[in-house]
Amino acid sequence: MNTPWTHTTVLLNEAVEALLSGNAAAAGTYVDATFGRGGHARAILARLAPEGRLIAFDKDAEAVAEAARISDARFSIRHQGFRSLGELPGASVAGVLMDLGVSSPQIDNPVRGFSFRFDGPLDMRMDTTRGESVAEWLATAELQQIAEVIRDYGEERFAVQIAKAIVARRQERGPISTTTELAELVAGTVKTREQGQNPATRTFQAFRIFINAELEELQQALEASLSVLQPGGRLAVISFHSLEDRIVKQFIAKHSKEVYDRRAPFAAPKVMKLNALERIKPSQAEVSGNPRSRSAILRVAERTEAN
Numbered sequence: 001m002n003t004p005w006t007h008t009t010v011l012l013n014e015a016v017e018a019l020l021s022g023n024a025a026a027a028g029t030y031v032d033a034t035f036g037r038g039g040h041a042r043a044i045l046a047r048l049a050p051e052g053r054l055i056a057f058d059k060d061a062e063a064v065a066e067a068a069r070i071s072d073a074r075f076s077i078r079h080q081g082f083r084s085l086g087e088l089p090g091a092s093v094a095g096v097l098m099d100l101g102v103s104s105p106q107i108d109n110p111v112r113g114f115s116f117r118f119d120g121p122l123d124m125r126m127d128t129t130r131g132e133s134v135a136e137w138l139a140t141a142e143l144q145q146i147a148e149v150i151r152d153y154g155e156e157r158f159a160v161q162i163a164k165a166i167v168a169r170r171q172e173r174g175p176i177s178t179t180t181e182l183a184e185l186v187a188g189t190v191k192t193r194e195q196g197q198n199p200a201t202r203t204f205q206a207f208r209i210f211i212n213a214e215l216e217e218l219q220q221a222l223e224a225s226l227s228v229l230q231p232g233g234r235l236a237v238i239s240f241h242s243l244e245d246r247i248v249k250q251f252i253a254k255h256s257k258e259v260y261d262r263r264a265p266f267a268a269p270k271v272m273k274l275n276a277l278e279r280i281k282p283s284q285a286e287v288s289g290n291p292r293s294r295s296a297i298l299r300v301a302e303r304t305e306a307n
């Protein structure tokens with residue numbers, strides 16, 4: 001399917017350079033775990049040797065349909081969550097790239113229900129072929145669960161008040177079904193505003209992360225990358241908010257040191273599995289040209305030789 005919405009790839013050259021670790025004609029198998037509109041994928045393919053391979057993943061059927069436009073025998077795409085990259089053969093992959101979150105075509109299409117800027121059904125699923133929409137979940141969810149989601153994934157001070165307002169509205173007039181209804185309800189509940197930020201920003205972020213199980217899947221995919229990356233293989237992850245970046249940072253830190261067992265002081269330490277290499281932010285020029293890149297952080301690590 002061809003949509004009018006486009007996606008400007010963030011940290012394009014930096015991420016591809018980090019992934020291919022300077023290889024002019026990379027001959028290995030690479031994974032683009034978040035195809036989106038294929039900005040990174042096309043740049044990787046341009047640098048792959050004839051025997052190289054690029055395996056892409058995306059949960060979104062529209063992204064997968066877009067990938068069908070790439071006619072290249074070295075390329076394939078899977079309509080799956082990226083936790084499935086663990087199904088690839090062990091130590092077979094030379095690089096895994098993740099460009100987390102949603103694409104502009106997802107946010108800008110009102111029908112997808114990701115944005116408070118457009119009126120649309122309150123959906124927010126990246127994979128609309130399975131699972132519950134936010135509207136379906138909110139129709140029956142317990143007040144406490146709604147509050148926890150808004151607090152934990154939106155880091156919202158008014159989580160309890162917003163959750164109470166959602167439940168009260170459900171009891172009085174039936175469940176919320178559109179983005180505008182949710183945005184207005186939150187705006188009516190959150191009294192103080194952060195400058196330049198829509199009052200519903202944090203609640204929308206929270207519901208999106210929850211309904212797509214984003215943080216759980218990120219953690220699982222990072223763990224899976226350890227088994228599929230070959231020694232010297234690269235892990236490159238672009239995150240867009242602190243909850244994601246914390247997971248990536250802590251994961252790399254945890255596997256970038258030797259772990260000693262304090263109960264067995266003379267035993268050999270558990271060997272480290274990653275070398276932390278770089279932390280890269282977009283240039284000023286990129287941020288001016290694409291404000292969405294403002295919060296991006298690319299972290300790069302390399303699989304060590306040892307197990």
Ligand SMILES: C[S@@+](CC[C@H](N)C(=O)[O-])C[C@H]1O[C@@H](n2cnc3c(N)ncnc32)[C@H](O)[C@@H]1O
Pocket residue numbers: 007008009010033034035036037038039040041057058059060063080081082083099100101102103104126214217218
């Ligand atoms: C920021 S966009 C990627 C843009 C892409 N790098 C480009 O240059 O066009 C994120 C994409 O990843 C997908 N995605 C997010 N989380 C995913 C997951 N857990 N598994 C598979 N795809 C995911 C989204 O559906 C979206 O299409």
